[in-house]
Amino acid sequence: MNRDDAIALDHADPLAGLREQFNLPEGLIYLDGNSLGVLPRSTAARVQQVVTQEWGEGLIRSWNSAGWIDMPRRLGDKIARLVGVGPGELVVADSTSVNLFKVLSAALTMVRADAPGRTTIISERSNFPTDLYIAQALAAQQGFELLLAEPDELPALLDERSALLMLTHVNYRTGRMHDMAALSKSAHDAGALVVWDLAHSAGAVPVDLSRDGADFAVGCGYKYLNGGPGAPAFVWAHPRHAGRFWQPLAGWMGHAAPFEFTPGYKPAEGISRYLCGTPPVLSMAALDCGVDTVLAAEPLGGMVALRSKSLALTRLFADRVAATCPQLRRVSPQDDARRGSQVCFAHDEIGYPVMQALIARGVIGDFRAPDVLRFGFTPLYVRFVDAWDAAEHLREVLVSSEWQRPEFNRRHAVT
Amino acid sequence: MNRDDAIALDHADPLAGLREQFNLPEGLIYLDGNSLGVLPRSTAARVQQVVTQEWGEGLIRSWNSAGWIDMPRRLGDKIARLVGVGPGELVVADSTSVNLFKVLSAALTMVRADAPGRTTIISERSNFPTDLYIAQALAAQQGFELLLAEPDELPALLDERSALLMLTHVNYRTGRMHDMAALSKSAHDAGALVVWDLAHSAGAVPVDLSRDGADFAVGCGYKYLNGGPGAPAFVWAHPRHAGRFWQPLAGWMGHAAPFEFTPGYKPAEGISRYLCGTPPVLSMAALDCGVDTVLAAEPLGGMVALRSKSLALTRLFADRVAATCPQLRRVSPQDDARRGSQVCFAHDEIGYPVMQALIARGVIGDFRAPDVLRFGFTPLYVRFVDAWDAAEHLREVLVSSEWQRPEFNRRHAVT
Numbered sequence: 135m136n137r138d139d140a141i142a143l144d145h146a147d148p149l150a151g152l153r154e155q156f157n158l159p160e161g162l163i164y165l166d167g168n169s170l171g172v173l174p175r176s177t178a179a180r181v182q183q184v185v186t187q188e189w190g191e192g193l194i195r196s197w198n199s200a201g202w203i204d205m206p207r208r209l210g211d212k213i214a215r216l217v218g219v220g221p222g223e224l225v226v227a228d229s230t231s232v233n234l235f236k237v238l239s240a241a242l243t244m245v246r247a248d249a250p251g252r253t254t255i256i257s258e259r260s261n262f263p264t265d266l267y268i269a270q271a272l273a274a275q276q277g278f279e280l281l282l283a284e285p286d287e288l289p290a291l292l293d294e295r296s297a298l299l300m301l302t303h304v305n306y307r308t309g310r311m312h313d314m315a316a317l318s319k320s321a322h323d324a325g326a327l328v329v330w331d332l333a334h335s336a337g338a339v340p341v342d343l344s345r346d347g348a349d350f351a352v353g354c355g356y357k358y359l360n361g362g363p364g365a366p367a368f369v370w371a372h373p374r375h376a377g378r379f380w381q382p383l384a385g386w387m388g389h390a391a392p393f394e395f396t397p398g399y400k401p402a403e404g405i406s407r408y409l410c411g412t413p414p415v416l417s418m419a420a421l422d423c424g425v426d427t428v429l430a431a432e433p434l435g436g437m438v439a440l441r442s443k444s445l446a447l448t449r450l451f452a453d454r455v456a457a458t459c460p461q462l463r464r465v466s467p468q469d470d471a472r473r474g475s476q477v478c479f480a481h482d483e484i485g486y487p488v489m490q491a492l493i494a495r496g497v498i499g500d501f502r503a504p505d506v507l508r509f510g511f512t513p514l515y516v517r518f519v520d521a522w523d524a525a526e527h528l529r530e531v532l533v534s535s536e537w538q539r540p541e542f543n544r545r546h547a548v549t
Numbered sequence: 550m551n552r553d554d555a556i557a558l559d560h561a562d563p564l565a566g567l568r569e570q571f572n573l574p575e576g577l578i579y580l581d582g583n584s585l586g587v588l589p590r591s592t593a594a595r596v597q598q599v600v601t602q603e604w605g606e607g608l609i610r611s612w613n614s615a616g617w618i619d620m621p622r623r624l625g626d627k628i629a630r631l632v633g634v635g636p637g638e639l640v641v642a643d644s645t646s647v648n649l650f651k652v653l654s655a656a657l658t659m660v661r662a663d664a665p666g667r668t669t670i671i672s673e674r675s676n677f678p679t680d681l682y683i684a685q686a687l688a689a690q691q692g693f694e695l696l697l698a699e700p701d702e703l704p705a706l707l708d709e710r711s712a713l714l715m716l717t718h719v720n721y722r723t724g725r726m727h728d729m730a731a732l733s734k735s736a737h738d739a740g741a742l743v744v745w746d747l748a749h750s751a752g753a754v755p756v757d758l759s760r761d762g763a764d765f766a767v768g769c770g771y772k773y774l775n776g777g778p779g780a781p782a783f784v785w786a787h788p789r790h791a792g793r794f795w796q797p798l799a800g801w802m803g804h805a806a807p808f809e810f811t812p813g814y815k816p817a818e819g820i821s822r823y824l825c826g827t828p829p830v831l832s833m834a835a836l837d838c839g840v841d842t843v844l845a846a847e848p849l850g851g852m853v854a855l856r857s858k859s860l861a862l863t864r865l866f867a868d869r870v871a872a873t874c875p876q877l878r879r880v881s882p883q884d885d886a887r888r889g890s891q892v893c894f895a896h897d898e899i900g901y902p903v904m905q906a907l908i909a910r911g912v913i914g915d916f917r918a919p920d921v922l923r924f925g926f927t928p929l930y931v932r933f934v935d936a937w938d939a940a941e942h943l944r945e946v947l948v949s950s951e952w953q954r955p956e957f958n959r960r961h962a963v964t
Contacts, residue, residue: 157605166609173605178597181831185596189777190572190588194581194913197963202778204962229826231800232647259812264801264826267814271797282812307810356827362604363617363830382686385646386679393964395722395918397674397697399682411644411679412771414832415778416596498609503810547619548612549808 140450140522149434149443153515155427156360163497163520163527168306168334168476168510171360177423184419205418206387206409212425213359213368216437217332217351218342224370225405226418230333230354231264232383233369236408237350238272238300240371240379241327245297246276249325252297255280256288256326262306265331269300285310288317292324299326303341304334304474307502309448309466311339311474318347333357336368337428338444338475338512340437343370350379358475358512360424366417369408376404385410427514443513444475447521451509452477454525461532465506475512480505486549490542491531497524501549555865555937564849564858568930570842571775578912578935578942583721583749583891583925586775592838599834620833621802621824627840628774628783631852632747632766633757639785640820641833645748645769646679647798648784651823652765653687653715655786655794656742660712661691664740667712670695671703671741677721680746684715700725703732707739714741718756719749719889722917724863724881726754726889733762748772751783752843753859753890753927755852758785765794773890773927775839781832784823791819800825842929858928859890862936866924867892869940876947880921890927895920901964905957906946912939916964 144150156172158164164172188200197203210225217224227233238255245252255269259282266282273280278298283291285305292299299321304311314330321328327349335341337358343351349372355365371379380401386392387409390400401407431440449470455477456464462479481488482505489501499509509524531537559565571587573579579587603615612618625640632639642648653670660667670684674697681697688695693713698706700720707714714736719726729745736743742764750756752773758766764787770780786794795816801807802824805815816822846855864885870892871879877894896903897920904916914924924939946952 157601159606159608162608164608170604170609172608173600178600178605181600182593182597185588185593185777185835186572189585190593191574193574193577193579193587194585194915195908196778198961202963228643228647229800231802231826232643232798235798261812262801263804263807263810263812263814266812267799267801267804268797270814271799275797362600363611364827364832366829367826382683382690383647383650384682384686385644386677386682387646389678389682392678393918393962395678397676397678397681399678399685411646411782412779414781414829416835417779417829417832420600420831493610500609503808546613547808 137519137522140518143518147443149431149439149513152431153517155430156515158515161496163524165497165499165509165511165516165524167512168357169500170356170363171358171424171512172515174360174423174427176426177362177420180419180423181416184416202415205415206413207406209418209422209425210368212429213336216336216341216428217353217370218344219370223373223405224368225408226355226366226368226421227409227413228367230331230352230367231268233352233367233408234265234268234331235272236369236381236383237329237352237371238269239381241298241329241350242272242276242278243380244375244378245327252295252326253278254295255298255300256291256296257282257300258285258288258305259283260305260307261302262331262333265300265302285312289320292320292326294325296324296326298329300329302331302333304339306334307478307506309474309476309478311472314348315346322347334474334476340441348372349375355421355424359421360427361421362417362424364417365421365424366414369405371405381408383410387411387413431514440513444511445470447511447513447516447518448473448475448477450518451511451521451525454522455479455528458525458529459532476508476510478506478508481507484537487537487542488531491537492527494542495527497527503549552934552937555933558933562858564846564854564928567846568932570845571930573930576911578939580912580914580924580926580931580939582927583772584915585771585778586773586839586927587930589775589838589842591841592777592835595834595838596831599831617830620830621828622821624833624837624840625783627844628751631751631756631843632768632785633759634785638788638820639783640823641770641781641783641836642824642828643782645746645767645782646683648767648782648823649680649683649746650687651784651796651798652744652767652786653684654796656713656744656765657687657691657693658795659790659793660742667710667741668693669710670713670715671706671711672697672715673700673703673720674698675720675722676717677746677748680715680717700727704735707735707741709740711739711741713744715744717746717748719754721749722893722921722923724889724891724893726887729763730761737762749889749891755856763787764790770836770839774836775842776836777832777839779832780836780839781829784820786820796823798825802826802828846929855928859926860885862926862928862931862933863888863890863892865933866926866936866940869937870894870943873940873944874947891923891925893921893923896922899952901960902952902957903946906952907942909957910942912942918964
């Protein structure tokens with residue numbers, strides 16, 4: 135295979151036109167959509183409309199007239215289509231961290247009521263830190279024990295002491311994807327509940343929460359959903375738990391009737407009880423545009439088609455880097471079934487400056503301490519030729535002394 | 550006094566020019582800045598810059614190059630100037646409800662460690678519902694008792710069983726303002742901590758949290774700070790509690806070193822530990838513009854000058870309505886020292902349709918169930934002639950059959 139073959143793949147790609155939905159800076163190869171998705175073309179005008187017309191002209195009236203009050207549910211219904219759940223089951227609210235707190239709080243409360251002897255929360259040692267931090271905080275506060283293990287060791291930890299299995303579907307550092315159906319079944323067979331964090335899955339890989347037995351899920355709006363920096367997150371609870379998934383972030387927007395202003399809390403039926411404060415309208419408008427860029431793939435085969443392209447992209451890049459960059463250690467799985475939409479390589483010493491040198495060349499990935507070079511492939515806008523060229527840039531940086539430049543060795547606050 | 554006198558007051562008003570900072574729809578009298586502040590002129594361009602340049606062009610690099618990562622602290626330092634606390638003491642994050650959960654959790658944890666016999670949380674019966682709901686949830690979960698009372702009964706409830714006094718400084722329904730210094734002292738004298746919600750105070754009345762003995766405070770970005778619908782909120786803890794104010798929303802952005810991605814949670818020193826998930830950049834950019842509209846008053850006397858105008862506006866409106874609308878019952882205090890920046894009147898039966906009729910005339914206030922007509926006066930952009938005209942419209946609606954129209958009696962989702 136050569137560069138022309140990559141170009142030919144782009145010409146033959148039925149999803150190629152979806153890239154037109156985005157404002158991609160000229161000359162940039164953007165492989166960081168798993169950290170911050172690219173700006174959709176529709177977002178600027180939509181946000182401007184919300185600011186100048188809905189807020190500026192409509193003012194407080196827009197809560198009704200522009201439908202602001204229903205945005206968390208309306209947008210939730212769109213995201214529901216991407217993760218295999220029904221309308222009315224999922225809402226957009228707060229951050230992934232805050233939503234994780236809600237579902238963990240609810241799950242632990244349910245377990246304590248149903249099976250007080252179950253006291254362990256099981257997760258992956260290299261789960262995204264915020265997930266572990268929130269779980270640690272709740273475990274410490276409520277008398278549970280957090281057990282961390284490597285992915286393959288997880289099923290063995292599930293036993294009669296298990297309250298909860300909490301996993302991120304696709305690992306942020308390695309790109310390894312869990313088998314949601316198998317692990318959910320293992321958890322349920324052991325009598326435990328299961329919580330899935332879809333931060334690196336929603337919009338990136340097909341997800342079917344209902345079919346695959348999840349109890350709760352949260353996910354992120356600013357990665358593959360292209361919702362913009364710090365976009366709000368989403369949260370889902372299985373309808374079989376309806377009425378039971380109480381949690382203490384009992385804000386007024388989760389009340390059964392917020393505008394009756396009653397002093398006693400009465401949670402809304404269903405997932406609306408996971409709303410808390412006043413929803414962030416500007417951020418939700420941007421997220422709405424981002425989600426639409428993913429839904430635009432539906433007539434072309436939807437998440438299945440996107441997944442197929444994503445796997446082809448990550449395979450091309452990973453194989454090429456493995457062949458041309460012997461200095462690097464492959465971190466992400468070679469098995470398609472176990473790889474998310476990203477490729478990671480490690481270097482014990484120079485991962486950070488190599489990534490800075492790549493970024494300076496216009497190939498944007500990111501570095502994840504202590505040693506990972508991370509490359510996300512959003513099939514909506516990344517081309518096969520981008521994957522080819524990125525691998526070539528990486529090879530060139532590694533064989534040159536480019537990465538040794540002082541400016542590439544200076545640490546930034548955000549890596 | 551007549552309408553010309555009101556116009557003369559506007560001509561003589563040294564703050565009159567501040568109104569030019571806003572995009573006010575032609576012909577509208579907007580008395581709902583205590584629910585959603587007006588759009589500043591600077592916001593649309595600033596948000597557009599963040600969307601198209603910082604996000605669109607800079608992409609992930611803008612966390613460093615555009616300073617996104619420090620926005621919660623930078624913006625917090627600006628708000629700090631409005632509430633009498635120092636730089637580095639306050640951050641912008643999440644919603645008021647979520648922040649209230651953080652400070653109540655922290656305060657209850659501190660009390661349990663220091664004085665385990667203290668088990669009551671004291672608040673006002675007509676406090677804003679979200680405050681009561683969050684307190685109820687935490688009280689139920691952690692074995693505390695929530696005691697609610699009328700404002701004048703609060704000091705008598707403070708005793709050796711008191712853990713916490715939690716109050717909203719200016720009541721959302723009545724506009725009554727508590728004496729922060731006196732009540733904080735009463736709480737401390739009884740050995741309790743005190744939490745202040747500044748939702749209807751920040752940018753509306755002078756606040757000096759440090760001088761007046763507060764332990765914790767939260768506040769809202771979308772009311773008098775003009776941050777836009779659902780703008781993020783702020784949170785403060787007194788530095789005397791440094792290192793102690795732990796809370797279980799232990800998200801990665803509150804970690805001492807988020808980008809080291811360590812599996813164990815180590816909270817940041819100081820108020821940064823109250824950050825949780827990834828900060829909402831678009832919403833914070835809008836809030837930044839809103840806060841600047843209040844800071845623009847600093848050379849003209851700042852919050853003291855704004856307060857003086859606010860009192861004159863509310864006095865004019867309240868006196869005029871009291872004189873011309875005998876059908877209404879005055880709810881907000883006549884005493885300047887006890888009145889926030891709003892005026893409320895009640896009607897047992899027709900409050901809702903009267904407000905709808907007023908809104909249809911272009912005089913925008915809001916209705917708060919079960920019986921309150923609420924009018925907020927943001928001195929940055931409300932004129933004396935607006936106060937005069939609004940009172941006249943209210944009189945006309947009440948003496949006509951206008952409010953009886955079916956469309957004014959149909960309830961909206963948001964009132």
